[in-house]
Amino acid sequence: MKIHFVTFGCKANQYDTEKFRQELVARGAQVVDDISSADTCVINTCTVTNQADAEARRAIRKIKRENPGIEIMVAGCSAALHFDKYSAMEQVRGVLKGHDPQQLVGLFSQDELRSDVDEEPIGGALLRRDKRGTRAFMKIQDGCDRRCAFCATRLARGASRSRRPEELIKEARGLAEHHPEIVLTGVHIGHYGYDIKEDGHKAHTLSKLVARLIEEVPDVRWRLGSVEATEIDDMMIDLLEQSGGRLVPHLHVPMQSGSDDVLRRMRRWHSREQYRSRMLEIASRVPYLGFGADIIVGFPGEEERHHAETRALVEELPFTYLHVFPYSVRNDTLAATFKDQVPGDVAAERGRDLRQIAQSKGELYRAQRVGQAAEVVIEEGGYGLTEDYLRVRVDTELGDDELPVKVYAPLNMDSNGELFVVV
Numbered sequence: 079m080k081i082h083f084v085t086f087g088c089k090a091n092q093y094d095t096e097k098f099r100q101e102l103v104a105r106g107a108q109v110v111d112d113i114s115s116a117d118t119c120v121i122n123t124c125t126v127t128n129q130a131d132a133e134a135r136r137a138i139r140k141i142k143r144e145n146p147g148i149e150i151m152v153a154g155c156s157a158a159l160h161f162d163k164y165s166a167m168e169q170v171r172g173v174l175k176g177h178d179p180q181q182l183v184g185l186f187s188q189d190e191l192r193s194d195v196d197e198e199p200i201g202g203a204l205l206r207r208d209k210r211g212t213r214a215f216m217k218i219q220d221g222c223d224r225r226c227a228f229c230a231t232r233l234a235r236g237a238s239r240s241r242r243p244e245e246l247i248k249e250a251r252g253l254a255e256h257h258p259e260i261v262l263t264g265v266h267i268g269h270y271g272y273d274i275k276e277d278g279h280k281a282h283t284l285s286k287l288v289a290r291l292i293e294e295v296p297d298v299r300w301r302l303g304s305v306e307a308t309e310i311d312d313m314m315i316d317l318l319e320q321s322g323g324r325l326v327p328h329l330h331v332p333m334q335s336g337s338d339d340v341l342r343r344m345r346r347w348h349s350r351e352q353y354r355s356r357m358l359e360i361a362s363r364v365p366y367l368g369f370g371a372d373i374i375v376g377f378p379g380e381e382e383r384h385h386a387e388t389r390a391l392v393e394e395l396p397f398t399y400l401h402v403f404p405y406s407v408r409n410d411t412l413a414a415t416f417k418d419q420v421p422g423d424v425a426a427e428r429g430r431d432l433r434q435i436a437q438s439k440g441e442l443y444r445a446q447r448v449g450q451a452a453e454v455v456i457e458e459g460g461y462g463l464t465e466d467y468l469r470v471r472v473d474t475e476l477g478d479d480e481l482p483v484k485v486y487a488p489l490n491m492d493s494n495g496e497l498f499v500v501v
Contacts, residue, residue: 376425
C-alpha cells in the first residue's frame with residue numbers, strides 16, 4: 079500500500095503524523111510524496127480555528143478530485159470534535175477520533191497491512207531521517223488542564239498527560255543519532271510532570287526534564303515549543319543563560335492579549351504585568367533572544383482601549399516575530415456564548431496594526447545580528463535555522479553529501495534583507 083500524509087496545525091500534530099508513518103511503515107506500507115501515486119491519504123487535522131476545520135474539508139475534496147481512486151482517512155483534533163461530519167463526507171473512508179497509531183491501523187483491512195508485527199514500532203518521531211540536518215520533534219505530553227474561554231483544542235485532546243522522563247531520554251538518544259536539534263513539543267508543555275506523582279508529590283517539571291536531557295543526551299541542541307510565561311521558572315532561565323547554547327535562546331510565549339480586562343474574559347491565568355515582567359527579566363539575562371508570541375485580536379468585548387494596551391505592550395517587549403489571529407468562534411467553548419462580538423473588519427485592522435509593529439521589530443533584530451556568529455542547523459532546500467529562530471540561506475558550492483549538519487558562521491545580509499551564511 080502506498081500512503082500519502084497531509085498534516086495541518088501544530089508541531090504536536092507533526093509528531094503524531096510521524097508516529098502514524100512509523101506504525102504503517104512497520105506493517106508494510108510505503109510512504110509517497112506524490113498524491114497521484116498514493117492508494118491512501120491520511121489527513122491529520124487541526125481545530126484551532128473554524129478556518130482550520132474548513133481547510134481540512136477543502137483538502138479532502140481537492141485530493142479526491144486529483145486522485146478519484148484514492149482512499150482517505152481522517153484523524154486528529156478536528157476529527158475528534160467533528161467525527162460525524164467527516165464520516166458523512168462521501169470522499170472519506172474512515173475517521174479516527176484523535177491520534178492513536180494503533181487505532182489508525184484498525185481502520186485498514188487485514189489484507190492491506192501486515193499483521194505479523196510483534197511489538198509497537200520504536201518510539202521517536204524522526205522527521206525524514208534520510209534528509210540531513212532536519213530537526214526532530216519529541217512530544218513530551220499531550221492534552222491540557224486549562225480552560226481558556228476560546229480554545230477547542232483542550233476538548234479534542236483531553237486532560238494533560240505527561241510521558242515518563244526515562245522514556246523520553248531513551249527516545250531522545252535515538253533522535254540525536256540523526257538530528258542536531260530536538261524540539262520539545264506538546265499541547266501544554268509547561269504542565270509537564272504535573273500528573274506524575276512520587277510519594278504523593280510532584281516530582282517532575284519541564285525545567286528538570288530539560289536539565290536531564292541536556293546532561294544525558296549530548297551533542298544535540300534543545301528547543302522549547304510554545305510555553306507560558308508563568309511556567310518559565312528560574313531554573314529554566316538559568317538553563318537558557320548558562321547551558322552554552324544547549325538550550326537555544328528562543329521562546330514562543332503565548333500572550334493572547336495585553337489587556338487585563340480581555341485576559342480575564344479569556345480565562346487566562348496570567349496578568350499583563352506578570353507577562354511583561356517575566357519576559358523583560360529573561361531578555362535582560364539572555365544576550366540575544368528569538369522571542370515570539372500568539373495574540374488574538376477581536377476577542378468578544380475587546381474595545382479600542384484594550385487594543386491600545388496590547389499595542390503598547392507589543393511595542394515595549396523585544397519581540398522578533400508575532401503570530402496574530404482574528405478571534406474565531408469555536409463551538410462548545412465559553413467564548414461562543416459571548417454576545418459582544420467584534421466586527422470582522424475591526425479585528426482585521428487591529429491584526430494588521432500588530433503585524434506591522436512585529437515586522438519592524440523583526441527587521442531591526444535581524445539587522446543587529448549581521449556580523450555576529452550563529453549556529454545554523456542546515457535543512458533541505460538550501461536554508462537553515464539559527465539558535466534564535468532566524469531562517470537563513472545557506473550559500474555553498476558543496477554537494478548534499480558534503481554538507482555538515484550544522485555550521486557556526488557569521489550572519490550576512492543581502493540587498494533584499496535576507497540573511498545568509500557561507501559554508
